Amino acid sequence: xxxxxxxxxxxxxxxxxxHLPCNHSTISGTDYIHWYRQxxxxxxxxVIHGLTSNVNNRMASLAxxxxxxxxTLILHRATLRDAAVYYCTTTFxxxxxxxxxxxxxxxxx
Amino acid sequence: GxxxxxxPSNKVTEKGKDVELRCxxxxxxxxxxxxxxxxxxxxxFLIYFQGNSAPDKSGLPSDRFSAxxxxxxxxxxxxxxxxxxxxxxxxxxxxxxxxxxxxxxxxGEGSRLTVL
Numbered sequence: 001x002x003x004x005x006x007x008x009x010x011x012x013x014x015x016x017x018x019h020l021p022c023n024h025s026t027i028s029g030t031d032y033i034h035w036y037r038q039x040x041x042x043x044x045x046x047v048i049h050g051l052t053s054n055v056n057n058r059m060a061s062l063a064x065x066x067x068x069x070x071x072t073l074i075l076h077r078a079t080l081r082d083a084a085v086y087y088c089t090t091t092f093x094x095x096x097x098x099x100x101x102x103x104x105x106x107x108x109x
Numbered sequence: 110g111x112x113x114x115x116x117p118s119n120k121v122t123e124k125g126k127d128v129e130l131r132c133x134x135x136x137x138x139x140x141x142x143x144x145x146x147x148x149x150x151x152x153x154f155l156i157y158f159q160g161n162s163a164p165d166k167s168g169l170p171s172d173r174f175s176a177x178x179x180x181x182x183x184x185x186x187x188x189x190x191x192x193x194x195x196x197x198x199x200x201x202x203x204x205x206x207x208x209x210x211x212x213x214x215x216x217g218e219g220s221r222l223t224v225l
Binding site for chain 1: 113140142144151152153157159165168200202213214215216217
């Protein structure tokens, strides 16, 4: 079945690292893994994407398993503004991103 | 603004009426997508336009739904004879790259449709 699997919700305290997991066992060899996040009452926004190697940008890091069947989005120091729904998504060999239900991240002060 | 613009931001309609939702993508973006997000749910793909190619309509839930993209820019999503289950936020996104696989999607803030 072409879908990504994520925990429904996770919690973190402010300034602590957060590791958001995702399973995508049916991913094809050329599918990039993308992460988006959606703040309340807004459209999703891009966070990061990668293919095989781990990736870093100003927002987060993406760690991709060697077999590419799973990945982890890492927020190095969570802030209250990071509270959002985080979507792990890929194209599953199509031209469109297939989104799941995401992980709702709560950040506590 | 330089982002994806959607209108109306909110639409309340009666069951059985037709509605049109509009999307203005970022200038120069060749790919345009429509997604639907029901309350508390993830994003459901509806339709995808890429340049002059035939659109990918595989996600449209019924023949009451249609979309067009004029001049490779503005897109309109039309829902005919609306039903209560059509109530959702309709999100539009555009992308510069031909293949989304490597490109970034830019989303609008969505059009919230409520069917009474």
